[in-house]
Amino acid sequence: MTDGWIRALVEAIHSSPTQAVLYLSGGASQSLGSLMSVPGASNTVLEAVVPYSRMSMIQLLGKVPAQFSSRQTAEEMALLAYNRALKLSNPGSPVLGVGFTGSLASTRPKLGKHRFHLSTRTSDWMCFSTVTFLKGLRTREQEDRVSSQFLLKAIANACNVPATYASELSESEVPDECEVHFDEDQQLEQLISGQICFKVYPFSSEKDVSNSERKIILPGSFNPLHDGHLKLLEVATRICGDGYPCFEISAVNADKPPLTVSQIKDRVKQFQKVGKTVIISNQPYFYKKAEHFPGSAFVIGADTAARLVNPKYYGGDYEKMLDILIGCKRTGCIFLVGGRNVDGVFKVLEDLCIPEELRDIFISIPAENFRMDISSTEVRKSLGM
Template identity: 45%
Template sequence: MAAAGAASASNPDVSSLEEETIRKLHACPTKAVVYVSGGASQGAGKILSVPGASNTVLEVVVPYARQSMIDLLGSEPEQYVSEKTAHDLARAAYLRAVQLSEPGQDVVGVAVTCALASEPPKRGSHRCFAAAYSSRDVHFYQLELSKGLRSRGAEDHVASLLMVQALTDASRVDCQLLAHELEGAGAGESVVTRREDLEDAVGALLTGDEHVVEVSSTGTLRGACRSRVLLPGSFNPLHQGHRKLLEAASLLRPGLIPAFEMSVGNADKGKISRLEVDRRVEQFLSSDSPPVVCTDEPLYVGKARLLPGSTFVIGADTAVRIVMPKYYEDSRELMINALAEIRSHGCSFLVAGRLNKEGTWESLADVDVPKGFEGLFQAVPSFREDISSTDIRAQSSAEEKTVSGNLS
């Protein structure tokens, strides 16, 4: 370990080179959530022991137990120590960082998963996978350690430096700690790295490679936070009625992050074009706008699978359709099964009153909610905004025709 530098005079827990690097890290604006499993336990101590850690660290979690890992990822990973698991953990950490930080804050999720020296000894290799997930890209790291060269504590030290390396790279801070450590060991070890661009996440959604993409003024991410207040719509165009309804609904779910939700697919018409998706998404890029969660799922039971724990904000006209067997192949049983599945994913509905096509005001009181599912629906009280995207498009079309007629 001498290759990483002598112990700091002011901090015996880190070397002088480590302290210098971590001070630079704390001086940059990026904040992080860190998940480590199977090793790298010393990394958090190194970062937290250098003054200024609150500038960098939002949260550190060690999902060591099987159930802890499942809770973080939503399902059990095929392999606990792999590039995919590091990626999935880093993405979960990033989503948590978004949730914990202020809008516009530059955040990153960092994860390390390891198989290190143990008792009884492992048959397989001793290895570490790390990932750093930001709104821009994902950096991947793979390190195989020379078996038998180090004690468990020494291997954990190397894994911890890998974690620091991932965090500094994501924060655009130069770090040579791991390179010095591996060079000093003289075992010919090296880190294999690669980078994956996330800029065209919307393209991945349209091709089916992704199912959920969140877009905001701070960037684009693949996946979305759980437990949101979501106002679904086509947003063609976005208008003040949407904004005011989401704001009113958010008051009924304090503590949950509000967002819009837009499906790029239609059950009857298929997916909308990339040009049209980009045009609609652009409406949410101002700094004062809630994010928009884009999905490829037009049905609410599918949205619930993708976005568990969410509260969907809908109009009474939509609520009427959700509980009509007509929309479930004329099967009441299929309708009941769909509602039960939506509830099983921890989702619910907030229902706002709305004018129907006949010009009659409808509210939750007019919705024939099946017995046993009353708790799935809650009214948004005292809200009325008689405006729709259809009316705006019709008005815009009429104005265009008038202008065209005047010019002819």
């Protein structure tokens, strides 16, 4: 696929801020060559996977699909790719998930139709297309070429790149297409239900945004957000030296009902006012947060650190606690620990008993750099909330 229009289209895709994960099966293989051979591919492609065998597809989907080449399978692949892109992308970058499954010409004549199903998923919309080829009109390589061109056009559309598309489809090969848009409430409902893993509100000003892939995350309920939170993240960012500072709220709580869409939106407004990025996730547990945000630095208080290493919160099983936190360590995550009141006594990291195997992932924030004695609970009480 060396056509000039294809190269120009891919260059435009690579110049856009969108980062993508692609899951392709049964065709459109030439699109990967086009994306990867044009300089700038690392700006766009986070990961490309070809689950070609039956078992590979079953493992990707986590089930045996009703049909391996179908609209439903392509949509499920695109949603998985979108969630994967969220986890791998730079903070605040728009992300795209692409799912493609085809049943194209092969060495043996097919009884069924030659067709492909393509789905693209972004934060606020999902697009789906099915193209049925005229049987016998093209070789396998030619069908792959046409499906690859169609896929590149779909990626360009998702990246808001104007596409000059030289279609090789015949007049009778009319794509069956549909598009579904999601408003903010629907996106948050999808998050609460577990359909998407998190949603980023990139409110940070330009000066706060780092090119680093590492996120510096301060988790909490932020009910309300106060100056202590802002100061703590600022100090933690200086200690890290490099990274994208952001706050994180879990819409799902381990021992409380999930936040409502209205509650989430109210809390998000606090961060918009101060120009700070906030991530809404659906994971209250740190070992799951580590999977969602690999390589991140989590900013926590000594009270949270004490709970993390307390076997009491792991059913009294010390080995289970070690195993879970070593799993966090394997994701490349670390914990920056600020001093907090623990059972009425101000404590810092050095006051805690951290297992030897975990000491390298806990980093102290010196009390002289930051000390927060007030909590959101106390702020609510003072405001009569």
